[in-house]
Amino acid sequence: MGSSSSKVLTGLLCTPSVSCQVPAASAASSENWTFQPLPFSSSDRWIVDANGNNVPVVGINWPGAADTMLPEGLGYQSIANIAQKITDTGFNTVRLTFAIELVDDILDNGGDVALSTTLTNALGQTNGIAMLAKIINNNPQFNANTTRLQVFDAVAAGLATQDIYVHLDNHVSKAMWCCSLTDGNSWFGDTYFDTNKWVRGLSYMAAHGKANWQTFSSMGLRNELRPALTGAPNLQPYTWSTWKTYMTAAASAIYSANPDVLIYFSGLESDFNIEPAVGGSTLLDPGFSFDVASYEWAHKLVFEMHEYDEGISSSCPVYETILESFGADATTRTTGNRAPLVISEWGHDETDASDAWQSAYSECLAQFIVQRQLGWMVWVLAGSYYIRSGVQDSDETYGLLDHMWSEYRGVNSSAAIKQLVQQTYAAYGQ
Known part of the structure; x- marks a missing residue:
């Protein structure tokens, strides 16, 4: 759709001359949602709270896995200010990323x-x-002398004061900007992807979060598994059978260390493809079979999927059909592994000048999320990074916040996000 056309974006009339503002009566705030008691579990297609009520996952990503191994933005704002902005926008969950290297330092290299x-x-x-x-x-x-993990603890505590759930995501093994096919973090056995240390790191953080983080709700096993082009000597075959071997071992380790948290399973092709995991088999790997019900943590499994604008289709029905063919039918299928699905990364340029907030991609994905009552976590909160790919104080145009983490980057773009927050809660009757 061209920039000269008007369109309804998740319930808002938006044109180049009319700001896409959220009406005051429906402005996103912490009043949209009441804290639901932990621990969470998965039940059929739903995430449910300790009382068995369905839980909407409405979240944003807060990166902490790059070179400093610290949650970003603290050079510009306090944890309290950032947490307040998250609440003001209406989010109830933060996907907080970390690197296994942080745990390796603690256990192997003399401490944090x-x-x-x-x-x-x-x-x-x-x-x-x-x-x-x-x-x-x-x-x-x-x-x-404050340690890196103590900073993570402070962030978790700050989020808890706002009743925001912590979803801890293992983004990389070696701390760096993610993701490429040659960064050594891509696949099991890659240059920096020591599978034993990975499982150990997940177990360590699961136990640490259980002991220290009041609103610790869930963990992601690994961010954006993808082919590795490094030729690493220990690199494992890029197959769904390999995926099953390591992902189930990691899930069991987390469950042993902390049986309360949900466990998010990502797929292949940078987490765009989870269909074989959802379906339980694939012709591309005849030896692969996956039956979630056979595992002790079956009631904790959530599928996650990443979806950025690949120009799939400007037709929402076609777009949705293609997403379903890659596993976004996890909540509706009648065979295989029916389970909750969270779009744990999606996003676009947040500057209003980009018009990304009113693209066919944004409209179709938002529509799909609301209609299917899916959870979601937008990429990204960060307006800037301490360092990204060698560039210090690097700006992030995908950031919901501006460079100094003080205001929204875009008026129209942030309004569209707030409206999606509202519609997601409304789809759950909240």
């Missing part, structure tokens, strides 16, 4: 690393010291 050291390592001596001062100024509960 202090703020002063991790910032200097990532940003250099001068810039690291400057960033440390900014973080402490905004968050005076920290000092130079």
Whole structure:
């Protein structure tokens, strides 16, 4: 659809000359949703709370897996301010990402690393010291000796004060910007993807979260599994059988360490394809079979899918049919592994000038989410990063917040997100 045409975007009349504003009476806020008691479980196609009531997952990604191994944005804002902005937008969940390297340092390399050291390592001596001062100024509960995991603990505590659930996602093994086919983090046995340390790291964080994080609700096993082009000597075959071997082992380790959290299963092709896992078999790997009901953690499994704008189709019915063919039918199918589905990454340029907020992709995906009552977590909260792919203080146009994490990046774009929040809650009768 061209930029000159008007369209209804998730219930809002939007044109190039009319701002896509959320009416005051339906503005997103923490009043849209009442905290539901943990632990959560999966029941048929639903995520349910401790009382058996259906839970809408309405979330946003807060990255913490890059070079510093710290949740982003603390050089610009306090944890409290960021958590308040999350609540004000209407989200009830944060997908907080981490790197296995953080746990490896704790268990293998002499213990967790202090703020002063991790910032200097990532940003250099001068810039690291400057960033440390900014973080402490905004968050005076920290000092130079505060460790990385203590910062994660503080973020989890800040989110808990706003009744926001923590979904912990293992983004990478070696801390860096994700994702490419040559970064060494792609697939089981890749250059940095030591499967034993990965399982150990998930288990460690599951136990740590259980002991320390009040609103710890769920964990993601691995972000965007994909082919590896590194030629690593221990690289395992890129098959669904390999997927099953390692993903089920990791899920069992998490369940043993913390039987309360939901366990999110991602698929292949950067988590766009989960169909064989949902269906339980695939002709491409005749030896593969997957029966969720046979595992002790069956009542904790959630499928996750990532969906960015690949130009699939501007026709919403066609778009939805294609998504279903890749596993987005997880909640409606009558055979295989029917289970909850969360679109744990989706997003677009948040600047209003991009018009991405009113694209066919945005409209069709929002419509699909609401009609199917799916959970979702938009990418991304971050307006900027400490460092991304070697660039310090890197701007993020996909960020809901601006560079300094203080205001929304786009008026129309943020209004569209707020409207999707409203419609998701409404689909659950909230």
